[in-house]
Amino acid sequence: MHTLPPGFRIDEYEIVRVLGAGGFGITYLAFDHNLDGPVAIKEYFPADIAVRTDDARVAAAAGRSDVFAWGLDRFLREARAIHRLRHPSIVRVHRYVERHGTAYIVMEYVEGESLASILESRGQLPANEWGPWLDRLLDGLAHVHNHDYLHRDIKPANIVIRAADGEPVLIDFGAARVASQQRTHTQVLTPGYAPFEQHTSEGAQGPPTDIYALAAVSCHVLTGEPPPNAPDRMLEDGHEPLAERVAGAGVRWLKAIDDGLELRSEDRPQTVTAWRAALNETGLQPLDAAEIEKLREAASRDDPQALAQLRAEARAGNPEAQFVLGEMCHEDDMYVDHDEAVKWYRKAADLGHPGALFRLGEQRDEKEDSAAALAWYHRAAVHGHVEAQFKIGSLYREGIPPDEEAAEEWLHKAALQGHVGAEFILGTILAAGYNGLAVDGYDAVRWLRKAADHGHAGARFTLGQMYSHGKFVPRDLVVAHMWFTLAENAAARAAKLEIEPYMTSAEIDQADRRAGAYPGASPEE
Incomplete structure (x- = not known):
């Protein structure tokens, strides 16, 4: 596969690296020099009918010009239409570009971990963990179908769990097409996830096509493997009913x-709405987190009925109830029982509860078993647990095991979710460039400012030092004095006394006024 090299420019976009490649095209991570941020770019490059010339142009292979031109036209028409999609569970398409004999779709770059990567490391997920993600994906898929489009390539690699909030996002619409177009002459599929109608150029495709793919993803998530390839199932169906293979659902x-x-399209639910109705028809639903919290509050007031209901809900397999019982046994004076806490934490952790996974990591951390703590924290962090992400970054920084790059990666994940400690440490790492990491003054100041805005005294003191010495920012004693005042600690007070002889009374008064008007919260260490 002849991919574009790092540094190659397409207008304002600079190629960074390849994210993925398939028969339909190549997806790159690129940097948008106009908006100063990352984007994903999908290049139309059907490998079986296209070649790349020495000057990076894309051309049709010999004798395939008509098919190449037809596909390129489809690619562009569909890019224009997909641009209308706006949903938190759908990757956003910014624009399309025609250059170098081909076309490119410029999309939002979703920072996170693909479902394929999660399954590679964990094998499978419990039903209660997959269920909420499936529901979010159904929301997004319904949005796609309501705009008369199909995705046509739903698979674990095209689902990313967004780092910022732990929510799933459907990506890579390079294979999408109009749903009302009943026939297609392009074969875009991934074995195991594609229904039978995608294996023939004459197969009628519609919403049931995407429903099959998302059901196949669900099968993979719940069992550890996708269903057999659809044409093989037509000859002899080796798919075993999930009810016979999956516990806890x-x-x-x-x-x-x-x-x-x-296997037959007409035998599947015909719309996402119909499929969701069938999925939700499960009798009594478990109590949600808000209802569980009400029971906890009542139980803490010595309400035996609330405690009994909470225990019943936990025994029925509600991971939130199990976690709350663990919390009560861990920290509530009325119910303290550390062995009982561990029991409930483990039950909730077995069902993928991030808070329980984190608590088990904390317990191993307290016993100075860093390797075991790191394993529990990793499982919690996969679900977006911000404190677990921070703990992982901290452990890597402490050298257990030593890995400064991994420390920066995990602290960055936590900082993206607003963890003030991660923002501060990330800023200090980028300012100092520990253990060979590149110094990045711009990002160092940016993260320190975020931590300072969240009330972190250390970040405010560090910004004061930067402004007093002109490190990464213009030297400005008024701003330095303001930050030292806001830090409100002994070191900051001493630093103020050092710079005040070099300031006029008017400048000191100005700095004090700016500190008094600053909207930030009270300092936190």
Whole structure:
């Protein structure tokens, strides 16, 4: 595969690296020099009918000009239409560009971990963990279908769990097309996730096509492997019903997923709305987090009925109830029982509860078992648990095991979610360039400012030092004095006394006024 090299420019976009490649095209990570941020770019490069020339142009292979031109026209028409999609569970398309004999779709770059990567490391996920993500993806898929489009390539690699909030995002619409177009002459598919109609150029495709793919993803998530390839199933169906293979989930819910895996398109749910109705038809639903918290508050007031209901909910397999019981046994004076806390934490952790996974990591950390703590923290961090991400970054910084690049990566994940300690440490790492990491003054100041805005005294003191010495910022004693005043600690007070002889009374008064008007919260260490 002849990919574009790092540094290659397409207008304001500079190629950084390849994110993925398939038969339909190549996806790159690029840097947008106009907006000063990352983007993903999908290049139209159908490998079986295209070649790249020495000057980076894309041309049709010999005898394939008509097919190449037809596909390029489709690619552009669909890019224009997909641009209208706006949903938190759908990657956003910014624009399309025609250059170098081909076309490029410029998309939002979703920072996070792909579902494929998660499954590679964990094998499979419990139903209660996958269920909420599936529901979010159904929201997004319904939005796509409501705009008369199909995705046509739903698979674990095209689902990213966004680092900022732990929510799933459907990416890579390079294979999408108009749903009302009943026939297609392009074969875009991934074996195991593509229904039978995608394996033939004459197959009628519609919403049931995407439903099959998302049901196949669900099968993979819940069992550790996708269903057999659709043409193989037509000869001899080796797919075993999920209800016979998956524990900890409602039989009707699992049956609804199997309904989405029916081989004949007309036998599947015909719309996302219909499929969701079948998935939600599971009898009594477990209590949600808000209801569990009300029970906890009542139980803490010595309400035996609330405690009994909480225990019943936990025994029924509600991970939030199990976690809350663990918290009560861990920290509530009325119920303290550390062995009982661990029992409930482990039950909730087995069902993927991030808070329980984090607590088990903390317990190993307290016993100075850093390797075990790191393993628990990693499992919690996968679900976006910000404190776990911070702990992982801290452990790597402490050298358990030593890995400064990994420390920066995990602290960055936590900082993106607003963790003030991660913002501060990330700023100091980027300012100092520890252990060979590149110094980045711009980002160092940016993260320190975020931590300072969140009330971190250390960040405010560090910014004061930067402005007093002119490090990464213009030297400005008024601003330095303001930050030292806001830090309100002994070191900052001493630093103020050092710079005040070099300031006029008017400048000191100005700095004090700016500090008094600063909207930040009270300092936190």
